[in-house]
């Protein structure tokens with residue numbers, strides 16, 4: 001094919017292509033930013049401490065974690081057994097229903113997927129109730145717990161999780177509002193039917209997805 005059959009390239013065409021590229025980049029970036037902050041949220045630094053006003057003292061030595069309900073194999077972990085599991089680190093944004101969001105928090109611990117491999121949930125298991133040492137509880141759909149960024153975590157930004165943030169071990173479900181991330185985690189019950197936890201029984205949403213603003217009801 002000779003050159004005369006190729007579409008002409010003029011200076012103007014080239015410039016238009018550059019503009020188009022720039023606009024694409026710009027709008028892409030803006031919508032990316034919009035997508036990162038869920039509706040009704042504002043950005044804050046760090047993690048404000050929120051709980052029922054009672055922070056249980058649970059030493060690593062005293063900590064024991066159990067899993068029950070619709071599972072194939074029970075799990076009981078003391079601290080040493082928990083720490084001997086494969087370890088995962090994630091960097092995630094946190095969204096609290098009280099409207100703060102905190103970007104780029106690094107958490108380390110055992111992935112929920114690893115736990116699922118061990119306990120082998122029954123085919124009819126669809127929801128999980130998390131229970132904590134302060135009497136708190138929260139319900140989470142199993143499919144949301146099966147994400148790669150869901151952890152049973154013991155560290156935040158490189159340091160052991162402090163007592164106020166739920167140490168020694170808390171659940172981390174970054175894609176749902178932070179009330180689903182039970183601090184001072186003690187037990188998980190695998191269930192067929194959904195049941196409300198502490199806040200869910202008091203008007204909070206059964207699922208709590210921040211981008212859909214599933215805050216209450």
Ligand SMILES: Nc1nc2c(c(=O)[nH]1)N[C@H]1C(S)=C(S)[C@@H](COP(=O)(O)O)O[C@H]1N2
Nearest residue numbers: 047048049050051052132136165179182183
């Ligand atoms: N055990 C327990 N876990 C809990 C709570 C609680 O009261 N008890 N509060 C929840 C709520 S409402 C929020 S916003 C987060 C706050 O976690 P932080 O104090 O580490 O920021 O913990 C969640 N997990």
Ligand SMILES: [Mo]
Nearest residue numbers: 050096097179
């Ligand atoms: Mo919260």
